[in-house]
Amino acid sequence: MYEAHQYARTEGDAVRCSLCAHRCTIAEGKHGICGVRINRGGTLYAANFARVAAEAVDPIEKKPLFHFLPGTLSYSLGGVGCNFRCRHCQNWHISQASLDAMPLMEISPERGVERALASGSASIAWTYNEPTIWHEYALEMGALAREQGLGTVYVTNGYATEEALDELAPMLNAFRVDIKAFSDDFYRKICRARLQPVLDATLAAHERGMHIETVTLVIPGLNDSEDEMRALITWVLDNLGPDTPMHFTRFHPDYKMTDRNPTPLPLLEKIYTMARDLGVRYPYLGNVPPGPYENTYCPACGALLIERFGFSSRIVGLDRDRCTKCGERIAVVRSV
Structure with a gap:
């Protein structure tokens, strides 16, 4: 070990x-x-160093990351274990598993980078389960990845400490964070965690120059009130800024939460409109039928910049980080 x-x-x-x-x-x-x-x-x-439960080459949009290396592939690794106990976890079969409960692959940091490059990926993502608990493995692989020009991504619940983020900051480009609710009661009852450390870590990652995108799974009756959504959006605007992409995604019953219906699309559309009206320049909806809520539009002139269909994307109105119609600078990372 x-x-x-x-x-x-x-x-x-x-x-x-x-x-x-x-x-x-x-x-x-x-x-x-x-x-x-x-x-x-x-x-x-x-004990989890270099022990891998899941390996795939995903579109970066699957993370979901819409403003970090759009249209590229991301070599994606997941392990076992988690520091949360979310009742609605969609990857519970690995996140709630123990190290001896399933066969695991051994992929060294060096081999991981080799496989990422061979796959044609532009980045490595530690995902599927919580990457914070894979700290040493991600740290070593990420340092090697950056030397080879690869981007690095955490798909995280945001429970890392400031000390851990200080160690990660030189190698970690993108911090795709779940803000699961804007209620400490939700975090305590549903995740067995707390809200404030997630907010603190997200702000700390932002201050250390990482690209931030937030995801909130909207669960009917638990975190979907207008007041709570407004408070969450306001926090992001005040602390991370209006250019921060915010994803609001549709819940479907899973794991220990099969007693609730999927999120109604009109509710998600209402949240999307609220976010736009409050000043979020790049709101998105996820787990919904393909349509305009997944696309990126210029916040200045409204031109279509990136068109998405499922996990595929097509850049139609960007010249590097500028809108080709009006010249507005768009908060998008095209290279690392």
């Missing part, structure tokens, strides 16, 4: 992990909430 970063020894053989906001105190022979950081004799080990 690989010795972990981000921990300190405490009394006896116990250690305190500082990787995520749970800041677990871990006794000898035990593991943290994530299930993959294990204390052996007062040394914390990342």
Whole structure:
């Protein structure tokens, strides 16, 4: 096993992990909430280093990232474990699995970069389960990826500590973060976590120059009130700025939350309109039938810039980062 970063020894053989906001105190022979950081004799080990449950080459739009290297492929890796316990998790079969519960591939950081380059991908994404708990693996692979001109992406629940983000900042380009609700009660009951650390980490990633896009899965009756959506949108505008892409996605029943209906499309359309009216320049809807809510439009003249259909995209009105119709600068990362 690989010795972990981000921990300190405490009394006896116990250690305190500082990787995520749970800041677990871990006794000898035990593991943290994530299930993959294990204390052996007062040394914390990342037992998940280079152990891969899922490997794919995805369109970057699947993350979803709409303003980071649009139209490119992303070499995507997932492991097992998570520091959340979301009742509606759509990848629960790996996020809630233990390291010995399923066969895992071993892909070294060097081999991962080789495979990314061979696939024609423009980036590497750590995704499918929570990348924060894969810190050491992503850190090593990401540093090698950046040397080869690849972009780097976290698809994250945003529970990393500021110390962890400081270590990641030199290599991590994009921080695609779920803001699951704008209610601490939701986070505590549905995810067994808290809201404020997610907001703190998202702001810290923004301050460190990472590209940010937010995703909120809108669940009927739990996080879909007009007041809550308005508060979330206002927070993003005030702290991340109006150029931050915000994705509002449709819920479908899964895992331990099969008692609720899918999100009504009119509700999502209402949230989309609210976001536009409040000043978000790039709102999007996800998990909806193909249509205008997935496209990117110029916020100045309304011209179509990027047309999307499912996970495919076509750049139709951009010259690098400028609208070809009016010359407006568009908040999009075309190269790293």
